[in-house]
Amino acid sequence: MKVAILSGTVYGTAEDVARHAVTVLKAAGFDAWHDPRAQLSQVLDFAPQALLVVTATTGMGELPDSFVPLYSTIREQVPAWQGLPGGVIALGDASYGDTFCGAGELVRELYVELGVREVQEMLRLDASETVTPETDAEPWLDSFAAALRG
Numbered sequence: 001m002k003v004a005i006l007s008g009t010v011y012g013t014a015e016d017v018a019r020h021a022v023t024v025l026k027a028a029g030f031d032a033w034h035d036p037r038a039q040l041s042q043v044l045d046f047a048p049q050a051l052l053v054v055t056a057t058t059g060m061g062e063l064p065d066s067f068v069p070l071y072s073t074i075r076e077q078v079p080a081w082q083g084l085p086g087g088v089i090a091l092g093d094a095s096y097g098d099t100f101c102g103a104g105e106l107v108r109e110l111y112v113e114l115g116v117r118e119v120q121e122m123l124r125l126d127a128s129e130t131v132t133p134e135t136d137a138e139p140w141l142d143s144f145a146a147a148l149r150g
Helices: 013-027 040-046 068-077 094-099 102-114 133-149
Strands: 002-008 031-034 050-056 085-092 123-126
Touching: 002 013, 002 040, 002 068, 013 031, 013 050, 013 085, 013 133, 040 068, 050 102, 068 102, 085 094, 085 102, 085 133, 123 133
Parallel strands: 002 031, 002 050, 050 085, 085 123
Antiparallel strands: none
16 A cells, blocks of 8 residues: 655754654554655655654644645645545644644545544654654554554
């Protein structure tokens, strides 16, 4: 199964988690692809059979500037991803209260608009609690891989 991993980062952590997700998913037998500067045309050329978005949250629960162009293009062009399985890993800081992992919630809303079905509850990684987000994401990624197989 071909899994496209899209990422939006502020300081590079979400991109690190996305790169680690490629490694974990490839080790689990998936054809995983990630380009931190991906354009929609590249994603469509890959022809994903599943989606994973790894995004940091910035400002008051917003998407990182690095992800806004791709996110906006996806919303405008509405690719034929109806029924595709998907997952979201959101990074944030719980001290921001209601906006904690807000960018991940925006991606989940986009999934609903596109008809992408979340196969697993969004993973929220709290910067105030973790110093190893890549490692902390591994159990979730293992479960995501199992959900994609099931």
